[in-house]
Amino acid sequence: MSTRSEAEMPFYFGPERALFGLFHASGTSARKAVLLCPPLGQDQIRCHRLYRQLAQALVAEGVAVLRFDYYGTGDSAGDSVDMDWQRCVADTVVAADELRARSGFDRVFAFGARLGASIALATVAQARFAGVVAWDPVLDGRTYVAKLDAMQLALCRDEQRFMVSRKAADAAAQWLGFAISASLRQQILDLHVDRPTVPMLLLDSLSPDAPRALSNSLVDAARTRSLQPPTPWDDPRRLEVAILSHPLIQAVTQHVREAA
Amino acid sequence: MMQEQAFRFGRAQHLVGIAGLPSPAAPAVVGVIVLNAGLVHRIGPFRLHVEMTRRLNAYGYPTLRFDLSTIGDSASSGESQTRKQQICADVGDAMNLLGEQAACKRFVLIGLCSGSQSAHMVACSDPKVAGAVFLDGYAYRTLGYRLRYYLPRLLDISRWLRVLPGRRQASSNASNEPAFTVAPLPQAVVRADFAGMLDRGLKLCLIYSGGISRYFNHARQFQECFGRVVNHPGVSTGFLKEADHTYILTGDRNRLLDSVERWLSRNFPVTADGSS
Numbered sequence: 096m097s098t099r100s101e102a103e104m105p106f107y108f109g110p111e112r113a114l115f116g117l118f119h120a121s122g123t124s125a126r127k128a129v130l131l132c133p134p135l136g137q138d139q140i141r142c143h144r145l146y147r148q149l150a151q152a153l154v155a156e157g158v159a160v161l162r163f164d165y166y167g168t169g170d171s172a173g174d175s176v177d178m179d180w181q182r183c184v185a186d187t188v189v190a191a192d193e194l195r196a197r198s199g200f201d202r203v204f205a206f207g208a209r210l211g212a213s214i215a216l217a218t219v220a221q222a223r224f225a226g227v228v229a230w231d232p233v234l235d236g237r238t239y240v241a242k243l244d245a246m247q248l249a250l251c252r253d254e255q256r257f258m259v260s261r262k263a264a265d266a267a268a269q270w271l272g273f274a275i276s277a278s279l280r281q282q283i284l285d286l287h288v289d290r291p292t293v294p295m296l297l298l299d300s301l302s303p304d305a306p307r308a309l310s311n312s313l314v315d316a317a318r319t320r321s322l323q324p325p326t327p328w329d330d331p332r333r334l335e336v337a338i339l340s341h342p343l344i345q346a347v348t349q350h351v352r353e354a355a
Numbered sequence: 356m357m358q359e360q361a362f363r364f365g366r367a368q369h370l371v372g373i374a375g376l377p378s379p380a381a382p383a384v385v386g387v388i389v390l391n392a393g394l395v396h397r398i399g400p401f402r403l404h405v406e407m408t409r410r411l412n413a414y415g416y417p418t419l420r421f422d423l424s425t426i427g428d429s430a431s432s433g434e435s436q437t438r439k440q441q442i443c444a445d446v447g448d449a450m451n452l453l454g455e456q457a458a459c460k461r462f463v464l465i466g467l468c469s470g471s472q473s474a475h476m477v478a479c480s481d482p483k484v485a486g487a488v489f490l491d492g493y494a495y496r497t498l499g500y501r502l503r504y505y506l507p508r509l510l511d512i513s514r515w516l517r518v519l520p521g522r523r524q525a526s527s528n529a530s531n532e533p534a535f536t537v538a539p540l541p542q543a544v545v546r547a548d549f550a551g552m553l554d555r556g557l558k559l560c561l562i563y564s565g566g567i568s569r570y571f572n573h574a575r576q577f578q579e580c581f582g583r584v585v586n587h588p589g590v591s592t593g594f595l596k597e598a599d600h601t602y603i604l605t606g607d608r609n610r611l612l613d614s615v616e617r618w619l620s621r622n623f624p625v626t627a628d629g630s631s
Contacts, residue, residue: 103428105361105362105373105428117371140401143396143427144394168402169398170373170398256566256603257597259565272400274605
């Protein structure tokens with residue numbers, strides 16, 4: 096048990112110790128580290144178990160890992176309504192440096208799911224990532240916002256959830272359980288992710304009918320790999336069901352292992 | 356200024372939790388421990404537990420939200436124990452940690468759904484527990500429940516016309532829905548448990564939501580389920596009919612937190628010198 100406790104240490108870091116992190120130490124053989132960038136909102140809660148499993152799988156490969164929460168999310172300081180895209184980017188840079196300091200490795204890769212992947216891609220230069228693994232990244236902010244708005248509206252009429260239908264006003268300025276600010280909404284609407292300057296693996300597990308930004312130059316530049324079965328990111332009936340994927344863990348660990 | 360501290364703790368250093376410690380430290384204040392709701396890690400559904408503990412910190416209560424063995428970021432203790440033994444030992448470890456950090460000797464446990472079940476288990480036997488908040492805890496379909504559920508449906512002709520042709524479809528959909536359930540103890544056992552807790556001086560707060568309408572649909576059902584126990588001055592009950600089981604809407608969450616805060620301040624008031 097003492098080995099585990101030393102290997103997975105929770106702590107606060109960053110300016111005013113506002114960010115929660117959990118560092119997974121490793122042996123020194125791989126000389127690599129991976130920063131796990133969480134998605135936002137309910138996706139973050141649904142992926143929590145998977146991120147832990149992925150961290151442990153990477154540690155078994157000798158890779159050091161840092162999991163963390165952006166400001167306004169998870170155990171980090173701030174209210175949910177304080178979530179802000181620019182702050183997420185800044186927090187990712189801070190977290191990458193924290194991982195370098197704790198692991199002693201300068202070579203840091205990033206992994207992210209959905210908006211976590213988008214944040215990792217937007218932070219490549221500032222965080223000096225050696226590579227990115229992006230799992231179903233959000234590349235089209237407008238489509239993503241429209242989907243969340245539609246799911247939020249449908250929530251009010253969900254007879255499985257509520258005894259009586261709720262007014263739209265009760266669900267306003269929220270996305271699936273989380274208060275959101277007008278500025279975050281606009282930031283995601285304006286989302287634009289540049290073509291990566293480092294190697295990128297795009298893991299695609301969207302359902303066949305899900306909209307894809309296929310013409311995006313970022314997608315063209317990436318090595319793409321499909322994962323089965325499709326991940327039910329947008330299924331309202333599974334809104335509170337954890338997302339687990341052994342194929343995802345295998346794909347990421349293999350990629351990091353083989354990364355030069 | 357950040358007041359929260361992250362800990363790895365427990366008899367096997369296997370548990371992970373976040374302590375919120377009001378400043379300045381207030382000895383003898385009751386500590387509040389929030390337990391996992393289902394398999395959701397310690398932040399709670401839609402971050403409910405973060406909002407709850409921070410609000411209570413601001414009110415002067417030291418808090419701990421943590422993951423039980425094998426949930427969230429916590430590992431197994433490596434012991435050969437039943438789940439009940441694990442939960443009691445884990446909560447005991449949590450009380451020891453919060454006691455060390457905040458100098459409190461008595462604790463209030465808060466749990467939603469399976470968290471309520473965990474809180475119930477510990478509150479039955481641990482003398483350090485001074486109170487408990489059961490959110491969507493044990494409940495039973497009573498005669499009153501069935502009348503309230505079926506009568507309006509039986510008398511609604513338009514519903515019959517609407518439902519009958521699609522009965523097969525509706526029935527198959529329902530069976531595929533995820534179920535929020537607390538494996539029930541027998542009703543008589545829970546009644547006796549509550550009576551035992553009250554005899555030991557515990558304060559109990561039962562807040563149920565409209566999200567468990569499959570087996571609970573009216574404030575009157577507290578009495579129908581638990582009898583005279585709910586009239587005891589140590590028991591408070593509340594039915595938030597509009598809310599769902601996991602408080603997905605921010606307004607509902609705020610109403611729940613208002614209720615919990617009011618109950619705590621009434622039963623375990625924080626005095627000017629910080630004691631309760």
